[in-house]
Amino acid sequence: MMYAVESYLTAARDAGLLRTVSGLPYVAGVSTDPLANARRLLVEYADPELLSPPDGPEPLWRALLAGHPEASGLVVRAGADVLLPEPWQRELTYVRLAADVDVPAGSAGHPVTEAAEEYRPLLADWLMHAVRHAAREQGRPAEPGAAAAEAEALLDTPSRRSLLLWERGVPVGHATVICQAWDEISAEPHAELVDVLVEPGADGPAARAALVAAAAELARAAGLPLIGHVVHGSDGNGDRVTASLCARGWTVDHRYWTARSEELAATLKGARRA
Incomplete structure (x- = not known):
């Protein structure tokens, strides 16, 4: 409870x-x-x-x-x-990956690096896409300006770190983590995985695994659990995604x-x- x-x-x-x-x-x-x-x-x-x-x-x-x-x-x-x-x-649904849970490392074919400041416009575009997609899934479409403002606010968060995934020398995805997040209700610190995105046409499952592994390493280095979230729409896909994550070592922390x-x-x- x-x-x-x-x-x-x-x-x-x-x-x-x-x-x-x-x-x-x-x-x-x-x-x-x-x-x-x-x-x-x-x-x-x-x-x-x-x-x-x-x-x-x-x-x-x-x-x-x-x-x-x-x-x-x-x-x-x-x-x-x-x-x-x-x-x-x-x-x-917010899911938790404990700091001691072993996450398979990404493959050598999917290098992940920290995003330099020059990639902020690309990150902003990806985050805006994620915000608008989540809103559409929930039947409440977001105005582009409001979604852009939310993306910029995430990028301005002081402890934010973004990771880029590369294929053939081109960034094709990212994971953005708030490394010093705080749950006011429980007074527990954590690292929050606010978004993972891989461009269509990239090696989706392997690419996402590489990004999640890199994000988990950030949380592990800080000695914190990694908290992520799943968006639920009307198609039931959110339940399937949650079940898949739980099969890979995540646990449900709380829901809205x-x-x-x-x-x-x-x-x-x-x-x-x-």
Whole structure:
């Protein structure tokens, strides 16, 4: 189960974001999605007992809907052991590679080097493509300007390091890692693999393996777990990717679930009538 450290709850209380249901804490606030320009309620933390009590999490859902009628949808972070029923859908699954897990090294035919500053425009283009692709997968297309701004923000992160994969002297892919990331809820440091991309036509599986191995080595050198994420769309491919990663030594760390407010409200009304 995922319980928050006291420093996180104190900061949330000071920011006016901490509430309780049945005496148990949750942290939530309405924000505008910069990619889709939609107002959604983000529940960054909910006490595990609120998400899986004997009678289910309905009391929390009712409190959220009643307290934030302006939100078009809800996003809830939950531990790996929590599986929410419809209308909830997985949005992101975060997976963890422990520092002591052995990752097969990339092949000699796929050299990986640190990206020099001259390749920043190429990295920005790749990251913008990744942001827009993820948004489309989730049915909320991103404006090019917003996606470009998010890509630049990632590149400006102080501990960001980007790795380039080469084929025949040409960069054909990258892995970008935030080497000093921090989870405020658990107060645990980690390295975050924010994107891995290989150009179409390159040797995809082997190339990605080489990039992930290089990223894992960065995390291992820092003595930190490597955290990555899987985007879930409507085609179920996110579940397949997650299962494939777990078969190779990754474990699910936590997930973000999403539901439309009107669909959740309708579900709760149906449950009350039953």
